[in-house]
Structures are given as structure tokens and as C-alpha cells.
Amino acid sequence: MIDLDDTDRAMIRALAEDATLSAGALGRRFGLSQPAAWRRVRRFREAGVFRGHRLECDNAALGFGVTVFLGVKLATRGRTGLGDFERAVQAIPEVQTVEHVLGMYDYRLRVVARDIADFERVLRRRIMTLPGVGSLDANVLLSEERRPGPLGARGARVQDATS
Known part of the structure; x- marks a missing residue:
């Protein structure tokens, strides 16, 4: 550090x-x-x-008007390992991030689509067919605000002091 x-x-x-x-x-x-x-x-x-x-791209400007966060719980951890799932999900272009998490789900995915119908197509044809997928939970993004991050609160004082 x-x-x-x-x-x-x-x-x-x-x-x-x-x-x-x-x-x-x-x-x-x-x-x-x-x-x-x-x-x-x-x-x-x-x-x-x-x-x-x-470079941060504006998904809406590129025609991707829907963002969905998917919680993915793997059905089995025996034959189908985490590596198999990770390799397969990373090949899906609509999946922007793959996060291995602790809690109710094994993975959290950020998926973009043109609209809800396009998301349904991605979900049915690509995500639900991935090796080991057991259950899914979807949350549609309504709005997103940028957070200052871990340096925001302490750094704000510095900016005021040096202005």
C-alpha cells in the first residue's frame, strides 16, 4: 500500500x-x-x-438502452467448475463485467442490451445455456450516478484548500 x-x-x-x-x-x-x-x-x-x-463509452449512445445486473447461482460445483463458467460467460459480448462474489449468488454480471426483447434473447440463448447455471436473479438498471469513490470525502477538503 x-x-x-x-x-x-x-x-x-x-x-x-x-x-x-x-x-x-x-x-x-x-x-x-x-x-x-x-x-x-x-x-x-x-x-x-x-x-x-x-475510455468510458455511453451505452445508450451506442444503442444499448438496457442494463441488467444478473445474480447467477451455479447448480453444481463438481463436474462444471467455476473456470468453465467464467470462460464461457466472458465470450458473451453483451456481458460487460463478471464478478465472482460472496453471498446469495456466485457471480454478478452486468449485461447490456438494445431493449428488453434483446435482453430476453441474450438471456435465453446465451446466459441460460452456460455450463453450470442454476438460478438467476435480474435487476434492471433505472439510473446510475457516479460516486466519488474512496478518495472523495477526504479529497474534497484538499480541493477547497488549494483553490
Whole structure:
């Protein structure tokens, strides 16, 4: 685990909102020189704080108007192992995330579809035919708000102090 000060947390939050910020822009925003900001970002990368670079797509703009969270309970854990299920579910393009969870279900899937009829097709033809699927529970996403994450509360004070 990396030790972070308030400026580090604020910089990470800023980069999480806009990964294209340059070291110069970060330095100006947080009262640091460009080299000092760059050294902090390099330290974050070396410590594994960042996991790759991603582009967030708007599913609705791409024609996927429905998002469903599926709880999946596997029927058996003997012959059909977790690995078989994981490999098969990852091949379904409509499944955005596969999370192995503890609790009522074994997996939680985030599935996108064009509409409810399209989701039903994906469910019947692809998901329900996966190896080991026992029971399913579906929750349709109505709205989604971005949460600030673990650095939000503490970092907010820093931003006010440096503005």
C-alpha cells in the first residue's frame, strides 16, 4: 500500500475524472511544478494505483438502452467448475463485467442490451445455456450516478484548500 497525502488523493481523483490531464495541468491545479507533479504520477503508476487506461463509452449512445445486473447461482460445483463458467460467460459480448462474489449468488454480471426483447434473447440463448447455471436473479438498471469513490470525502477538503 502506498502512503498518500492530501495532494496525492486530490491528484488521483482528478486523474480518475480526466485521465488526459498532463503533468503541467496537474501542477498548475495543485500548486506544484510540472516535474513534481510528474514524479507523483510516476510514483502512483509504479505502486500500481492505476490499472490501465480506459475510455468510458455511453451505452445508450451506442444503442444499448438496457442494463441488467444478473445474480447467477451455479447448480453444481463438481463436474462444471467455476473456470468453465467464467470462460464461457466472458465470450458473451453483451456481458460487460463478471464478478465472482460472496453471498446469495456466485457471480454478478452486468449485461447490456438494445431493449428488453434483446435482453430476453441474450438471456435465453446465451446466459441460460452456460455450463453450470442454476438460478438467476435480474435487476434492471433505472439510473446510475457516479460516486466519488474512496478518495472523495477526504479529497474534497484538499480541493477547497488549494483553490
